[in-house]
Amino acid sequence: MNPFVRQEEGLSEADLAAVVAIFNEVCIMEGDGAAKKRSLMNHLCRLIDADSWAWSLVHLHLSQPTGQVVYLYDGMSDEEFAWYLRAVSAPDMNLLLDPYVQEIQRQGRQITRCDSQFITEELWKASVIFTSLWEKANLGHLILTSYSLGESGNSGIGIYRRHGRPAFTQREVRIAHIILTEVPWLHTEGWPEDYGEQVPRLAAHLTVVLNLLMQGMRRGVIAEHLQLSAHTVDGYVKEVYRYFNVHSQLELITRFREGDGGDLSR
Amino acid sequence: MERYQADKHPPPLTGEEVLTTGPETRALVRLLGRVSVTPGGPDQRRCFLFDGLSTLFHFTGWLWGISHQGRSAREYPFELLLHRSLCDETRQTDLPSSFLQYTPSGDQKAPGLFIHQREHLHAFYLTTPAGQQQTSVIGFCLSRQRDPLEEREVRIVSTVLRGLPWLHAPLAERPPDRRMAPRLESIRKLLLNGLQRKEIAASLGLSIGTVNGYIKEIYQHYKVTSRTELFRLCSLHEKQQPSVR
Numbered sequence: 400m401n402p403f404v405r406q407e408e409g410l411s412e413a414d415l416a417a418v419v420a421i422f423n424e425v426c427i428m429e430g431d432g433a434a435k436k437r438s439l440m441n442h443l444c445r446l447i448d449a450d451s452w453a454w455s456l457v458h459l460h461l462s463q464p465t466g467q468v469v470y471l472y473d474g475m476s477d478e479e480f481a482w483y484l485r486a487v488s489a490p491d492m493n494l495l496l497d498p499y500v501q502e503i504q505r506q507g508r509q510i511t512r513c514d515s516q517f518i519t520e521e522l523w524k525a526s527v528i529f530t531s532l533w534e535k536a537n538l539g540h541l542i543l544t545s546y547s548l549g550e551s552g553n554s555g556i557g558i559y560r561r562h563g564r565p566a567f568t569q570r571e572v573r574i575a576h577i578i579l580t581e582v583p584w585l586h587t588e589g590w591p592e593d594y595g596e597q598v599p600r601l602a603a604h605l606t607v608v609l610n611l612l613m614q615g616m617r618r619g620v621i622a623e624h625l626q627l628s629a630h631t632v633d634g635y636v637k638e639v640y641r642y643f644n645v646h647s648q649l650e651l652i653t654r655f656r657e658g659d660g661g662d663l664s665r
Numbered sequence: 666m667e668r669y670q671a672d673k674h675p676p677p678l679t680g681e682e683v684l685t686t687g688p689e690t691r692a693l694v695r696l697l698g699r700v701s702v703t704p705g706g707p708d709q710r711r712c713f714l715f716d717g718l719s720t721l722f723h724f725t726g727w728l729w730g731i732s733h734q735g736r737s738a739r740e741y742p743f744e745l746l747l748h749r750s751l752c753d754e755t756r757q758t759d760l761p762s763s764f765l766q767y768t769p770s771g772d773q774k775a776p777g778l779f780i781h782q783r784e785h786l787h788a789f790y791l792t793t794p795a796g797q798q799q800t801s802v803i804g805f806c807l808s809r810q811r812d813p814l815e816e817r818e819v820r821i822v823s824t825v826l827r828g829l830p831w832l833h834a835p836l837a838e839r840p841p842d843r844r845m846a847p848r849l850e851s852i853r854k855l856l857l858n859g860l861q862r863k864e865i866a867a868s869l870g871l872s873i874g875t876v877n878g879y880i881k882e883i884y885q886h887y888k889v890t891s892r893t894e895l896f897r898l899c900s901l902h903e904k905q906q907p908s909v910r
Contacts (some may be wrong), residue, residue, distance in 0.1 A: 408686075408687030408690050408691065409683035409684065409685045409686055409687055409689075409690055410683065410684060410685050410690050411682055411683055411684055412682075412684045412820060412824060415684055415685060415690075415693070415821065415824050415825075416824050416827075416828050418693075418694065418697070419697065419824060419825050419828030419829060420828050422697035422698065422700070422701050422829075423828055423829045423830065423831065425701040426697075426700060426701040426710065426829070426831065427831050432702070435701065435702065439701075577690055577691060577694050578694055578698075580691070581691050581694040581695040581698060582694065582695070582698035583698075584698065584702055585698075
């Protein structure tokens with residue numbers, strides 16, 4: 400049934416050399432943890448010929464909306480990113496992800512799966528998400544990994560190919576899995592201290608707005624990408640601010656990047 | 666040179682042939698991931714990497730140094746920069762002296778892999794060009810009880826070491842004004858690793874008198890009068906190597 404369950408996790412000499420070359424770059428580069436993470440992910444995407452990735456804090460529940468805050472991403476334009484957020488927050492996504500979430504719960508450890516491992520192509524291509532959102536986000540085949548952070552949720556990384564490109568091969572999934580599994584700082588570093596409190600239980604449309612605000616987007620741009628009126632976006636932004644008890648976008652971003660942003664402890 | 670079996674760059678394996686086992690792959694990626702975020706300078710990272718490779722492949726010691734081409738034997742062409750013994754049952758001083766003594770000869774210009782198996786020493790060395798007239802030498806020493814090296818293991822280790830050019834780039838990071846002659850640097854390293862004078866002499870194949878003379882020069886260079894003072898001074902100026910686990 401599942402062709403990848405018993406994957407041998409060895410590498411060829413050429414692949415080992417390519418993996419070592421990635422770590423050589425990450426090792427000698429200047430920069431903080433986030434910069435190293437971005438570099439490692441971009442190099443990994445180059446090695447397995449992927450086009451974009453996103454790293455998020457997620458709450459995965461069977462048949463429930465996914466609470467998700469994207470901390471870092473690359474390879475998508477602002478507009479594609481907005482469509483991506485709408486796709487992952489869409490109610491249909493839960494149904495598509497259920498087999499993946501079930502396997503995470505059953506295995507109780509980190510797993511990495513490509514799309515064909517938890518969803519049939521017919522089901523996927525027939526879904527509203529695929530036809531209405533995924534294509535607009537210019538996304539196609541994907542690899543997902545999920546690392547448990549305990550009560551706080553999961554560190555989730557998605558790696559994507561553009562729309563219409565071929566599926567990931569077994570070798571590419573294997574390389575992604577090994578790196579995403581054996582480099583724990585990809586998942587454990589870079590969170591604010593109180594991130595466990597922060598996985599928002601927001602409605603899907605507010606989660607999308609939250610994530611766009613987090614990337615520093617202006618309200619006008621958000622309205623444009625979501626094809627909403629400025630007035631509607633203003634209302635959503637107000638709701639998000641109220642939920643987190645902040646009064647500006649800067650305060651919101653600080654809150655997520657550095658924990659309470661200093662506004663609670665003083 | 667006849668005791669070194671020169672096995673220049675082996676041709677890369679072709680096709681999809683799998684080189685590493687699953688557990689090895691995982692351990693290697695874990696190690697490389699940790700090395701990439703190890704705090705401190707390149708020497709801390711080197712120690713971390715060499716220790717990790719030694720654990721993974723059951724090596725009992727490692728060394729890293731620079732061979733200076735064009736220098737005669739009298740000018741000490743080989744400069745030992747880092748080394749460690751990892752045998753549980755033996756002490757630091759028991760790194761086989763011929764391992765420490767290894768000095769690629771001056772005409773040894775070509776990079777390559779050298780496997781050295783003798784009755785009392787199994788080791789292999791990877792030499793890599795490291796700037797003008799300099800060759801970086803990384804060596805791993807094997808326990809005599811251990812099974813001989815498989816070609817596969819040598820390929821894995823050399824693929825890792827060749828893929829990390831920063832490992833071999835030696836001297837730019839060291840301020841030139843504090844540099845002493847290579848042989849004095851080697852002896853300073855051994856002193857700081859706690860070897861006794863006679864042990865240093867045995868390791869390097871020198872007489873006690875010669876070693877005493879060198880140590881006096883080192884003390885003069887640093888303007889100290891005892892090893893303790895040297896220790897304090899050097900640990901103030903250099904980040905110390907992480908200690909053996």
